[in-house]
Amino acid sequence: MPKRIIIAGGGTGGHIFPAVAVANAIKKLAPSTEILFVGAKGKMEMEKVPQAGYQIEGLDIAGFNRTALWKNISLPFKLIKSFFQVRGIFNRFQPDLVFGVGGYSSFPVLKYAQQQGIPTYLHEANSFAGKTNQLLGKNARTVFVATPGMEKFFPADKIVVSGNPVRSNIVNCQLSKTDAARFFGLDPERPILLSVGGSLGAKSINEAIAAGLDALQAAGIQLIWQTGKPFAETAKTATANRKGIWVNDFIKEMEYAYAAADALISRAGAMSIAEICVVHKPAVLVPYPFAAEDHQTVNAGYLVKEEAGIMVRDGEAAKQLVATAIRLMEDPAKRESMTKKLALLAIRDADELIAKHLLQ
Known part of the structure; x- marks a missing residue:
């Protein structure tokens, strides 16, 4: 049974609240499990996750801007910086597995984990899979999805139809x-x-x-x-x-x-x-x-x-x-x-x- 789990992703409540719901379920089933969230600095997870009682580390990363392409000039540098930040987080926390809930901040975390041979798991909340999860799904152990018919995005043998975690309250x-x-x-x-x-x-x-x-x-x-x-x-x-x-x-x-x-x-x-x-x-x-x-x-x-x-x-x-x-x-x-x-x-x-x- 894993003792230390990293949960990565965020950006909107649609990523954050199900991640917290899963964290709460883990703590209920195995109270001694240590959980660390990793998100993007300046995004709402940096406020909502601590309010839910969990520790979070922020990465200096941004998503691809589809409306103002010139704003993407610094994106490669932020991505490289985020990988160095992720390496530091992993060295300190030593996770047994990593669970990604989508959002651009999940990419460097799960990609680094896969490079290090650490088991990774994904949750895809939407009926049309996001690019980040599609890229990561090939090397994930399991991909949890909300609806049937997601074989066009992920290997069929890795898919578990779980639905979307809804807050217990x-x-x-x-x-x-x-x-x-x-x-x-x-x-x-x-x-x-x-x-x-x-x-x-x-x-x-x-x-x-x-x-x-x-x-x-x-x-x-x-x-x-x-x-x-x-x-x-x-x-x-x-x-x-x-x-x-x-x-x-x-x-x-x-x-x-x-x-x-x-x-x-x-x-x-x-x-x-x-x-x-x-x-x-x-x-x-x-x-x-x-x-x-x-x-x-x-x-x-x-x-x-x-x-x-x-x-x-x-x-x-x-x-x-x-x-x-x-x-x-x-x-x-x-x-x-x-x-x-x-x-x-x-x-x-x-x-x-x-x-x-x-x-x-």
């Missing part, structure tokens, strides 16, 4: 809508729409919600609105004199938000999809169009195909998003049908399944 939530709604200062007897744009916010969703506040309130719909930091002040100004709205840049207590909501608007990141399935909440999905290989559209398409989700394209959000959400909120039969189909897609124990594989 969401999986095990027993909150009533009444208690959850009151937590946000809302009326539990009236419909509640939850809008989340991922951990970093979503410009198109936020702008559509801001423009549609009158329509939402005319329909008698209350709103829990996670804006992300860039749009927070604009949203607070727009909602200053309106009742039935809770707004903030980040929702720490997501289990309360899910329990309070009758339906939600969301990006289509892998973890958002996994959580939507676990909590069985009907959703209007707005895939981020600039995600690598457009994987969020693939993720959303997975739910749409199963008649468990509704998709609105990012470019159509301004005109269609709020109207689509209102139609869903006003159609209880549609919501009930989607709820039943989401329940069939939910995987509740992915964190424990992965943890057991790693410990074996």
